[in-house]
Amino acid sequence: MEADVAVLGGGPGGYTAAIRAAQLGVKTVCIEREPELGGTCLRIGCIPTKAWVQTAFALKEAEHTFEKLGVKLGGFQLEFGKANEWKAAVVKQMTQGVASLFKANGVEWVKGNGSFKDANTIAVEGGEDVTFKAAIIATGSFPLRPPIEGLDSERCVDSEGLLAQTEVPRRLVVLGGGIIGCEFASIFQRFGSEVTIIEMLPALIPQEDADASRELAKQFGKRGIALHLEKQCTKVEDGAGALTVHFGDGETVEADLMLESIGVEFDKRKGIAADEHRRTTVDHIYAVGDCAGYWQLAHTAFREGEVAAENACGHEATVDNRAVPRPIYTDPEIAGVGLTEAEAREQYGDDV
Incomplete structure (x- = not known):
């Protein structure tokens, strides 16, 4: 041909x-x-x-x-x-x-x-x-899935697996507080799930402006979404009735389903x-x-x-991809375009 x-x-x-x-x-x-x-x-x-x-x-x-x-x-x-x-x-x-x-x-x-x-x-x-x-x-x-023990459980899914679910999980743990993780956390909290986010960095959506990140964390907290920031998942155990997610310094949380949305930079x-x-x-x-x-x-x-x-x-x-709009469909919604304040200050100093 x-x-x-x-x-x-x-x-x-x-x-x-x-x-x-x-x-x-x-x-x-x-x-x-x-x-x-x-x-x-x-x-x-x-x-x-x-x-x-x-x-x-x-x-x-x-x-x-x-x-x-x-x-x-x-x-x-x-x-x-x-x-x-x-x-x-x-x-x-x-x-x-x-x-x-x-x-x-x-x-x-x-x-x-x-x-x-x-x-x-x-x-x-x-x-x-x-x-x-x-x-x-x-x-x-x-x-790409990170090499975490137990992450191969059928109850640990990526975004495609979560979209294929036929029932709303009672307890959902979201591993990763980036865009995908936060969007699904926002959705499933509205659907009735008890949602927990585990993020290894000190902020949600860390690639976005710090003010937007803080406001999202504040609103998620008001909605009852549990946030564990600066914590790293070390192991997932699939028990008879639930997943046990190990993170931080000996902390655990139980879940019926886990979304792996760490994302690879x-x-x-x-x-x-x-x-x-x-x-x-x-x-x-x-x-x-x-x-x-x-x-x-x-x-x-x-x-x-x-x-x-x-x-x-x-x-x-x-x-020219320097000024690309970046929408995030959480509740509240967030959008950015161009440099964040931190990026602008890094490049141009205090003249911004």
Whole structure:
């Protein structure tokens, strides 16, 4: 199979790049191994999580707001099965929407696992090779589990495993107080779980502004979310009735389910090096999204995909990731853009 532009990966960066290249009039194929397009974001990340965020917000409104507005409700409760049906419907609509955009724009979806055979060929498992004039790598990223004893228990899950739950755990321990951990902690507290966060650093969402971090910790405390900061998980024991999580200096907490969301700090040296045109060290091969970007965010991948496609098609485009919006869908919500105060002072002193 021959193509002008071959895109490896059908997530936000990949499908955006493929659609843009096709719109510019070149023959475009997108190679994606999963049964649906959309990548982690649409299938098992941003979109299903935000569907739950909406459910959690509705619960908050019912509990705290409606009566103030003169709307008196009878008894209400979360029907988790219905919430999951809603989540699945949203995901289906979004993934099918990408497939429809491929069809409308003339992008050919090659289903299978692709790998580079040489600088102008991608081999596809179970299919024919794809030769190309330009390629865009958009293979995403995956989480790495830390080497903690007992973390291989079936009751210790990552974000994908948590999204697959069919029951709300009575007690949820969240290992890691970063963005993903805090978002799920916020959601499941609204769903009725007793939530505990264990974070090895002295603050939640430590990459964000210190004022925002302190306010989030304050509001989480008011909601009854237990915070154990500057504590490190050392072992997890899976007993007959519960998990026992060991952390700190001999402290323990019991849980019915544990979310491992420590997250691995992105190392630019281990990613694919790409310039502002998203061009790699091979002139006709580009890289976008999590596999190459400092900001592992879907909207960053969207822009990088557009830029890579335009350059691959002979146009001139660049991306500037210094001022990327960073939303965090906790309650309260948090957002940042550009440098934090600490980063600005480190770079520019007290002139900020």
